[in-house]
Amino acid sequence: MSVSSEKETSGGLGETIKVVIQALLLALVVRTFLIQPFSIPSGSMMPTLLVGDYLFVSKFSYGFSRHSFPYSIVPFEGRFWAGAPRRGDIVVFKLPRDNSTDYIKRVIGLPGDRVQMKNGALFLNGEEVPRERADDFVQTSPFGQEVRVPAWRETLPNGVTYITLDASPNSLADNTQEFVVPDGHYFMMGDNRDNSADSRVAGSGVGYVPFENLVGKAQMIFFSIDEDTRPWEVWRWPEDVRGERIFDMLQ
Template sequence: MTVAEKTEKKSGGIGEVISVIVQALILALLIRTFLFQPFSIPSGSMRPTLLEGDYLFVSKFSYGYSRYSFPFGPDLFEGRVWADAPERGDVVVFKLPSNPRLDYIKRVIGLPGDTVQIREGALMLNGEPVEREAVGTIDDVDITEQNRPVQVYRETLPNGVSYRTLDVTQGTVGDDTREFVVPEGHFFMLGDNRDNSADSRFNVGYVPHENLVGRANIIFFSIAGGASPLEIWRWPTELRFDRFFRSASR
């Protein structure tokens, strides 16, 4: 083999590697944009359902696509294409209406036209109390962020979706609200950690359909103690194996 042939073979090999890398990156971008996007839980507002350190997949196709389905939210079009509405009780990732650069994750409680209110800590939907049952307490700081037992309730929405909520402190400002009427094309969101959630009761407001990014599906990784997944040496003590491959909404 001549020097020229060796050089050509080497160049072809490098070019092939670069081509494979570029194709892999394009494929990953397409999957993230149109199918599934990984998401990490940034706060305790969805406790006990979701904990800080949970990593989950969000299905991008569940509600169709809007400008916020794409990285950086380019102003390509208005509204949604292949649009579908979330169901009551879905846990969704959405762009904060007042600052679309921020991702929030909450539970859909109110659909367009619904009235929503909290009275003495109990959820009212269209004038009727949502089924709410006290199911005991949780005394685990990793779940509640409290060094004491915390009361847990199970809510069951009219469509049968059931989940647990925390009542960390009674009589807080979020335990008694005005009646909210959800506008057309918007949704009312609540965190499951009712006393520690910035949601539609407060600064979040009603969330436009366009701002929905996707539905939370499944937890694929979870680590406690504020550890990064890259801190492999902390895995033996901090991994929450019991949370792997659990539903992200129940």
């Protein structure tokens, strides 16, 4: 091999490494400051979110804290470019118990709010939040049986409306004490009210969620597949991809 061709090979390898490093840095910037993908591992937000949904979460909606960075590696307190969430936002946050586990729930209570459940109905600041009966949510059990779950359309004072599930009327989480949300914290609940470890449930590790722990706002479902199917099993896509959910915007 000539000296010239050795230099060309070395230069080509160097350029490749440079491009790869630039691409990784760009991906890190996008993930940290703009958009991060998340997948749904549990049914706590059904029927809004299903196991097997893949979401884009905007990292800039509420500003940035140390939890905006991978593994919370940047050691600073508070948030910069902060923007407060509103009632009804679907939010990814770090579990206060360990500050590392990602949870996704809906913001129900803002700082200073009084939140309580009575007989399955939500009360905010002493007023019952309007809800009306909706069509049952229909599931198929692992044994192929049809399961119908009672559903309700709930509308918050700011007009945000969504469907909740109430599989077991007057369950433990359907009747709670009155919670008073501290300054700088938020009260989170899952839409699947009887199957959600959230701010209502003692020992869940959620409790009142500090503003600092918010990671971002769920914006859109970009992919959805049956919970028993892996995304890389492309041969199962024609049957198991939930095409009607792809590109659904969330509120």
